[in-house]
Amino acid sequence: MSQSSMMTTKPLKSPRQYRALRELLAGPCSVRHLMKYAGGNNIPQLISSLRARGLEIEPVPCSGKDRDGREVRHCEYQLQPQSKHLASKLLSLEANQ
Template identity: 40%
Template structure:
């Protein structure tokens, strides 16, 4: 039996400024995005935010959790309250429809800055209600 030779990792050149391990690392200036969420008292929005803090949600889940029939409009309203696209995103993921065709469906999720903005607003809301 012939022995398989293991591939040796490529060595980094001495003058190279690129990291070979973390090629997509961002500097702190690129990752600290400030989002200010204005808040809401709308029960549908509150149900959707609570669920989005727990997990990413496809449109059908947003509809059923919030109790509405137009999830994209609800998401648009939350973005208009300060979350914007950077705080509340939609990832298109591959899926299969009921006829077996390949489709892409949207899954909504809070980004790190969006999550921090909602949590900050929830803390302020809790302080105001305790007074």
């Protein structure tokens, strides 16, 4: 990231975005996890809003079992390594809100 783009980074628009970004920086997150910790019901829209800020967040296929013991497939969102610096920069702007 260039020096000029770092200087023009604007704060995120909502506390929900900051909470989601903190969770994603800690590791891959399921939709259910983000609903619980970031808040809100429309997690794909939340992820889309973070991607619009230049963050690379990819869905990672996973498998597991549901509460009835059946095999299920789902995805977790994962912040890509090349976006971790930008994520940290955005989180540092939270105090300025």
